[in-house]
Amino acid sequence: MRQLLLRPGAEELNYEIRGIVKKARLIEDLGYEITWENIGDPIQKNNTIPSWMKEIVSELVQDDHSYGYADSKGMLETRKFLANLNNKKGGVKIEAEDILFFNGLGDGIAKLYQFLTPTARIIGPSPAYSTHSSAEAAHANSAPLTYKLDPDNNWYPDMEDLYNKVKYNSSVVGILIINPDNPTGMVYPREVLDRFVEIAREFNLLLIADEIYQNITYNGYEAIGLAEILGNDLPGISLKGISKEFPWPGSRCGWMEFYNKHTSEEFTKLCITLENAKMIEVCSTTLPQLAIPKIMSHPAYKDYRITANAAIGTRSRIMEEVLGNVAGIKFNKTKGAFYNTVIFDEGVLDEDQFLPVENKAIKSHLEKWLEEKDMPNDKRFVYNLLASERICVVPVSSFCSDLRGFRVTLLEENEDVFRNTFERLANSINSYLNSSKKVLQGQ
Secondary structure, three states, X not given: OOOOOOOOOHHXXXXXXXXXXXXXXXXXXOOOOOEEOOOOOOOOOOOOOOHHHHHHHHHHHOOHHHHOOOOOOOOHHHHXXXXXXXXXXXXXXXXXXXXXXXXXXXXXXXXXXXXXXXXXXXXXXXXXXXXXXHHHHHHHOOOOOEXXXXXXXOOEEOHXXXXXXXXXXXXXXXXXXXXXXXXXXXXXXXXXXXXXXXXXXHHOOEEEEEOOOOOOEOOOOOOOOHHHHOOOOOOEEEEEEOOOOOOOHHHOOEEEEXXXXXXXXXXXXXXXXXXXXXXXXXXXXXXXXXXXXXXXXXXXXXXXXXXXXXXXXXXXXXXXXXXXXXXXXXXXXXXXXXXXXXXXXXXXXXXXXXXXXXXXXXXXXXXXXXXXXXXXXXXXXXXXXXXXXXXXXXXXXXXXXXXXXXXXXXXXXXXXXXXHHHHHHHHHHHHHHOXXXXXXXXX
């Protein structure tokens, strides 16, 4: 080409969560069934949508209004409904005008970083959810800026690491919190959230909270929303959606809630810019917006979520029973969302480890995959696991982390299948860590 096509930072866009699917499909094409643990899609894991919820959507489909444009910011009645939900919790109060709809949170996240000046950095957690870290890196023409989550302390943020990175980097204008967290499944207690607020207040920062899993907690834990701890003097954005909670991932329906919009001139400009960008696009999808108040106010909805959360909690305890005492890994019990991130102990992985693969075609695929230059050792394990056991997980190294491990889901509805999957995974970890040629040769 006569000129470069990609700007610096664009190559940071990476989504291994879906990228590994291409490799799994090659095995599937050979007639093998894949156990999908790579992506948080409840529908893929046989989640049954209740009939009353389907009836609501079906009735809306019969209404001609559901085929038209929505208001640019989102359906007014839906925004009023969501503002009221927020205001019932106490804390920062909002109005319908403080809510802006997008075609899924991925769309909203992309827009948020798109309009920031490249020198303005949003520091986020590591391990990082790829949509956030990739978008932040691409906008800044640089590697993503992150603070550490500590697997030796319940995956809570390393606040000293965060504080020093904020203090000594004046380009940081905001802090991203994911609560409940993806990929670790942690729910942060109030003292942790209060510390985020203290740091933001000291350095006059924007707080952004991805709270799409806020109503998916279990085993006695509940998530505290940003609006409940922010106060009235700091700007904040909450990111929410229905993809996981209803669940309706195919709806592509998410929204931002702007808190304390007028406390900062720069923040006000950002909110207006995001609103104007949506007006240029016309609007977000209409049908799911119309469904939100009808579904969330339905008399069966609360019990539906309680039951669904309890089932995830049961599966989290099964996972703990199976993986909790496996040698060579750090295992943390999850409290929210439907993921768990397992970390290998330092020094237990090496390039010589392997899992047996009997099928010659699969083995050939694996050998090609392992030719990738400078491959992290957790990715080598993930590829071996896929080839050997047909279990598809995601390496932690793809979550913008120096740690080595893998992320799994807690979505499989059939508890016998769920237990079997993680027993196979536990056996694979044991076999892999004891398979090194050095071990086999007695070195």
